[in-house]
Amino acid sequence: DSGDVIEIEGIRRAEERAKSADIKIILVSAADWPEIPERLSGQIDKNTIILLNKSDQTRELQNNGPEEALLNQSFPNITILPISAKYKKGLGVFLEELSAEVEKRMELTDTPNLTRIRHREALSDSVAHLHRFADSPHKEVALLAEDLRMAARSLGSIMGRVDVEEVLGAIFSEFCVGK
DSSP: OOOOHHHHHHHHHHHHHHTTOSSEEEEEEGGGTTOOOHHHHTTOSTTEEEEEETGGGOHHHHTTOHHHHHHHHHSTTSEEEEOBTTTTBSHHHHHHHHHHHHHHHHHTOSSOOOOOHHHHHHHHHHHHHHHHHHHOSSOOHHHHHHHHHHHHHHHHHHHSOOOHHHHHHHHHHHHTOOO
């Protein structure tokens, strides 16, 4: 725990982002098991992989003994893997498990995945403007055009610049409404 205001804010933001992560990896010391800090245990869900580091120092984990059974009892349906970062034990199994999880999630959709938060936010912003355009109860051209402008700008931030005036010109020339 830190008293540094900036570090505290960074931790808060990281925890907030973790809530919506596709895959969470929580690293805890095997020596402290089954204790997990409350801040981390609140993050554990079906998308979590728990890594028990320093498993080389815990005989039961080396031999798949009673502590490993306790692991699975404490968090059913959660992948829990003993590793030793120092001796590089269990890392291969972890990487295989992580790869399998990523592949499984990639297969769930035929649409391309947006990996950059900035791209997701820009696309969401663009969609919101398009919905506002489509659902607008008033047909005031200037307001409708502004929603289209904002949607195009959001898309342009991902794909490169979009000439908004050219797009609006093409759309409004089709409908003979004018700009």
